[in-house]
Amino acid sequence: MKRIAVFPGSFDPVTKGHESIIRRSLNLFDKLIIALGENDQKQSYFTLEQRLGWLHELFGREQKIEIIQYNGLTVELCRLNAARYIVRGLRTSADFEFERGIGQMNKLMVPDIETVFLLCEPEYASLSSSIVRDILRHGGNVSMFIPEGISIYK
Numbered sequence: 240m241k242r243i244a245v246f247p248g249s250f251d252p253v254t255k256g257h258e259s260i261i262r263r264s265l266n267l268f269d270k271l272i273i274a275l276g277e278n279d280q281k282q283s284y285f286t287l288e289q290r291l292g293w294l295h296e297l298f299g300r301e302q303k304i305e306i307i308q309y310n311g312l313t314v315e316l317c318r319l320n321a322a323r324y325i326v327r328g329l330r331t332s333a334d335f336e337f338e339r340g341i342g343q344m345n346k347l348m349v350p351d352i353e354t355v356f357l358l359c360e361p362e363y364a365s366l367s368s369s370i371v372r373d374i375l376r377h378g379g380n381v382s383m384f385i386p387e388g389i390s391i392y393k
């Protein structure tokens with residue numbers, strides 16, 4: 240059976256931290272679905288089109304990757320796509336506590352889906368989309384935090 244995984248996120252914007260998790264996941268799974276979740280409670284900084292566009296520029300040519308947008312429960316998205324794994328990156332113990340709650344609730348809802356956590360690479364431990372947005376708001380240069388080959392300036 241093919242090992243299909245979902246990597247959900249808001250990618251607002253995509254960073255080198257996300258890219259690293261995605262590339263490392265390709266060694267573990269037969270197919271990776273990068274799922275851009277639209278959260279009703281969270282107003283995004285970049286538009287859906289921009290965020291999807293960058294993901295397509297970076298990973299659109301990769302055979303094992305599919306890029307989609309979704310609303311609703313990640314476990315439901317997994318069910319619809321026959322995915323049995325959810326991939327998440329862990330940077331800090333705060334990430335762990337947050338992810339533990341979601342991962343265990345998901346496990347109660349759909350026992351045969353496993354959440355797989357990848358420890359982030361040390362150089363990306365402090366990197367987050369929210370810090371990148373803060374730097375941008377104040378006119379700073381974020382290019383060192385963004386994957387090579389895309390430009391996220393508005």
Ligand code: ADP
Pocket residue numbers: 247248249250251254255256257260326327328329330334358359360363364365366367368
């Ligand atoms: P969400 O709103 O779902 O947290 P994000 O786009 O912020 O969406 O993050 C998506 C996933 O990428 C999460 O699992 C997050 O922990 C992971 N991630 C974000 N930044 C990094 C990083 N610097 N290193 C490793 N994983 C990261």
